[in-house]
Amino acid sequence: MDxxxxxxxxxxxxxxxxxxxxxxxxGLGVFVAGxxxxxxxxxxxxxLRLTKFFGKLFLINFAMGVVTGIVQEFQxxxxxxxxxxxxxxxxxxxxALEALLAFFMESTFLGLWIFGWDRLPKRVHxxxxxxxxxxxxxxxxxxxAANAWMKHPxxxxxxxxxxxxxxxxxxxxxxxxxxxxxxxxxxxxxxAGGFVLAVSGYWLLRTxxxxxxxxxxxxxxxxxxxxxxxxxxxxVSGKLAHEQQPMKLAAAEGLERDTAGAGFTVVPGVEIPxxxxxxxxxxxxxxxxxxxxxxxxxxxxxxxGDYRPDPVVVFWSYRVMIGFGLATVGLxxxxxxxxxxxxxxxxxxxxLFVLALPLPLLAxxxxxxxxxxxxxxxxxxxxxxxxxxxxxxxxxxxxxVSLTIFTLLYGGLAVAEAxxxxxxxxxxxxxxxxxxxxxxxxxxxxY
Amino acid sequence: xxxxxxxxxxxxxxxxxxxxxxxxxxxxxxxxxxRDGDEQRQSLQTIGPVWDGNxxxxxxxxxxxxxAFPAWYAGVFSAFYxxxxxxxxGLIMRGVGLEWRGKVTNPVWCDLGIVVGSALPAFLWGAVFxxxxxxxxxxxxxxxxxxxxxxxxxxxxxxxxRTDGPVRRRARxxxxxxxxxxxxxxxxxxxxxxxxxxxxxxxxxxxxxARSIPALAAMAALAAAxxxxxxxxxxxxxxxxxxxxxxxxxxxxxxxxxxxLDGLTLAEAASGPYTMTMLTWIGxxxxxxxxxxxxxxxxxxxxxxxxxx
Numbered sequence: 131m132d133x134x135x136x137x138x139x140x141x142x143x144x145x146x147x148x149x150x151x152x153x154x155x156x157g158l159g160v161f162v163a164g165x166x167x168x169x170x171x172x173x174x175x176x177x178l179r180l181t182k183f184f185g186k187l188f189l190i191n192f193a194m195g196v197v198t199g200i201v202q203e204f205q206x207x208x209x210x211x212x213x214x215x216x217x218x219x220x221x222x223x224x225x226a227l228e229a230l231l232a233f234f235m236e237s238t239f240l241g242l243w244i245f246g247w248d249r250l251p252k253r254v255h256x257x258x259x260x261x262x263x264x265x266x267x268x269x270x271x272x273x274x275a276a277n278a279w280m281k282h283p284x285x286x287x288x289x290x291x292x293x294x295x296x297x298x299x300x301x302x303x304x305x306x307x308x309x310x311x312x313x314x315x316x317x318x319x320x321x322a323g324g325f326v327l328a329v330s331g332y333w334l335l336r337t338x339x340x341x342x343x344x345x346x347x348x349x350x351x352x353x354x355x356x357x358x359x360x361x362x363x364x365x366v367s368g369k370l371a372h373e374q375q376p377m378k379l380a381a382a383e384g385l386e387r388d389t390a391g392a393g394f395t396v397v398p399g400v401e402i403p404x405x406x407x408x409x410x411x412x413x414x415x416x417x418x419x420x421x422x423x424x425x426x427x428x429x430x431x432x433x434x435g436d437y438r439p440d441p442v443v444v445f446w447s448y449r450v451m452i453g454f455g456l457a458t459v460g461l462x463x464x465x466x467x468x469x470x471x472x473x474x475x476x477x478x479x480x481x482l483f484v485l486a487l488p489l490p491l492l493a494x495x496x497x498x499x500x501x502x503x504x505x506x507x508x509x510x511x512x513x514x515x516x517x518x519x520x521x522x523x524x525x526x527x528x529x530x531v532s533l534t535i536f537t538l539l540y541g542g543l544a545v546a547e548a549x550x551x552x553x554x555x556x557x558x559x560x561x562x563x564x565x566x567x568x569x570x571x572x573x574x575x576x577y
Numbered sequence: 578x579x580x581x582x583x584x585x586x587x588x589x590x591x592x593x594x595x596x597x598x599x600x601x602x603x604x605x606x607x608x609x610x611x612r613d614g615d616e617q618r619q620s621l622q623t624i625g626p627v628w629d630g631n632x633x634x635x636x637x638x639x640x641x642x643x644x645a646f647p648a649w650y651a652g653v654f655s656a657f658y659x660x661x662x663x664x665x666x667g668l669i670m671r672g673v674g675l676e677w678r679g680k681v682t683n684p685v686w687c688d689l690g691i692v693v694g695s696a697l698p699a700f701l702w703g704a705v706f707x708x709x710x711x712x713x714x715x716x717x718x719x720x721x722x723x724x725x726x727x728x729x730x731x732x733x734x735x736x737x738x739r740t741d742g743p744v745r746r747r748a749r750x751x752x753x754x755x756x757x758x759x760x761x762x763x764x765x766x767x768x769x770x771x772x773x774x775x776x777x778x779x780x781x782x783x784x785x786x787a788r789s790i791p792a793l794a795a796m797a798a799l800a801a802a803x804x805x806x807x808x809x810x811x812x813x814x815x816x817x818x819x820x821x822x823x824x825x826x827x828x829x830x831x832x833x834x835x836x837x838l839d840g841l842t843l844a845e846a847a848s849g850p851y852t853m854t855m856l857t858w859i860g861x862x863x864x865x866x867x868x869x870x871x872x873x874x875x876x877x878x879x880x881x882x883x884x885x886x
Contacts, residue, residue, distance in 0.1 A: 226637065
């Protein structure tokens, strides 16, 4: 165990943890904005109650996304100074743009939304939640453009041992990013849809109130639509991986040798013939490269070393991602079918909705493990190895201390967040509020 | 181009210190100027709508450092590893505390998080930058104490400006008390900055030079702030503390321009001209909008925060 291993663990722990909250921020923000729009359009009281109810849950979660996100921006410099120095010219730009174009908008307008219920005209107040939600989604685009560059670097040249950007547009329209953005944002909407389903399911078992059926229906539609986007963009990502990151694709499939007409392994022992070739290249007889043959070619190209990512993690995370993601989307399609034309939602289905909370969270986590562990041993594919990216001046002790601090703090906060969310879900929406005492209307949204 | 981007980064950090400075101060003071839960809410509501947006100044400053001077960004944050970890811990505790305190049954843990989470960065940013400029542990401690006191003063003046009733009265007392602590610390820290800058041997040593002026002016602004709060001119006092922070920051960055980090010059740390040009254009277009809507937020919440009965 050396400083490099711990730095990797720290990055893994803090990033995976960060992304438990981010998808909910991205998807739930839009959902809340949609609810408030529905209230604005129809004037129906229950939309307002739902807006505030889910708005409160959104804010509890939003706080965690923000504070764990700050760590990420510093961590590149703290633990990965060699990486940062090498890539900053290219990689730093989307990060700076993210802060300038997305974070300012998100946090400023969210502040206006939380405290502005009785200060702003209704229409402006509605625009604030939309601006905040758009900011969240925009930030996802920039960070994914940066991330995509690590896997498929474009628009740069290496001068004096550092990457120099030559084309910002190429970086921002990297094919890898354009496939990844809808994939990740779509997944975020599935997470948020699953969250709303779980909450609505809980309440549907306790009350006949029509508003929960409405919330569940809206979440079902959102999840199912997002499922289409995620599947489509996932297919494109797979084809791009075939060209750009063949090692990741081979490891995800456990394919050791270059194979023409390669089959798709569902689980070990169950294989659909030729499907992998078709999914990768649109041709049932195409050749898909295997890990061992790639290893040999990479050694010729990059010199001695092991260029294969961890086969077990990559193989299984791929299956968990697809399996759990599909299960959630399948549940939403089933729900839509069973509740069609104002049919009642059966209680067993409401009970099943509870699963829609953990399943997509596990799926997105697995997706990131596949994506980033599958990129190893590189931080920038073909350019910089992870082992050469770490901060040379940061000691094992320092990383051990920070890893311990972050793990303990994050663990404690996870428990606190879970307790807090559960309590507010159980409490349910506030009853219709009296008109006067405007300042006292929003105690729970404010401080 | 290097100077332009160094200037932009200095501006972003300065904006961060001026804006988050009072957030930290209010966070630290809230339990002490409030007698009950309602007053505490009143105190914290002065920063409620704005603190998160203020914090984005830090995110943008650091992002701009990463993009424009990668080696500087990487060098500074890996060199000051442990203090930066503690800053992050502070920002986490404070952020969660602020967002959650209205949603828990007993906010005592949140309040503790807000106080500790405000104190840590208020002290540590001063310590890190003092060490960066003056290069000694003593300078770090004095610098940290100075920025901690400065944030408390700045926050107290802000509270006095933005509240009414008993909290406003107590905030004024707190401002005077913290002013009494800040001024001597300022005398030591700012004269250290004015005369001792450039620990790496590139600056002029003990002689006064152009780069000393902002530090001395900051001292004057601080003295003016205390006098103004004594005379109950809260708006002007706030302008004075804000100016003092901005001048201190300007003085620090004037030193860093020459010696950004041991063994590193800005030119070596810089990104290529292409990246800087692209970012300049985008920044020029976007920044006015950011300033506009953030300014509008302050306008929307310009009314003094009162107790609700």
